Amino acid sequence: AQTVTQSQPEMSVQEAETVTLSCTYDTSENNYYLFWYKQPPSRQMILVIRQEAYKQQNATENRFSVNFQKAAKSFSLKISDSQLGDTAMYFCALVDSNYQLIWGAGTKLIIKP
């Protein structure tokens, strides 16, 4: 079965610091997609970044980047120059062969002023 694990229930950092959120997964697929979603206090689910497994280059979206280690089945999210607006729940997700999203339990990130 495909699984996604986020081992950090909660993290907090000071504004402007860099923070890395961990995600590991398990899949027997060779080609798949991974996502990070953000859910701020408004509870809107927002797609942050996506990674295609066959691409070796790590995806980047402005201050957000991933460290994708396919062999280790690791997909961590790095947030640089963190801002107060980055305070949110962050969910890691994997697309399975039936196009279903397998979700991690989430990491609550608090950015302190």
Added chain:
Amino acid sequence: DSGVTQTPKHLITATGQRVTLRCSPRSGDLSVYWYQQSLDQGLQFLIQYYNGEERAKGNILERFSAQQFPDLHSELNLSSLELGDSALYFCASSPLTRSGNEQYFGPGTRLTVT
């Protein structure tokens, strides 16, 4: 703005009642997903429709049902409501192509059962 709309935003109803939640997907997206999120919990996948047909079922109760109409909007029907059904219900849409399947979420409907 994801392009996915959901109505109503808030719904308060009593136990035993029936409600209908509505979702309009992004333009061009054929696939619609429904999720339930209880307070401080992760997302629970309920059901997926693709171009009018049910494609996958998750942890959806028998009291719940959904459908997708020819114009691709979808409705989630919740009946015989219980206190435990109070949650945030999300609709998401995706194009469902081989190039990826990122899902775009609506703002959610917050259901309170009293």
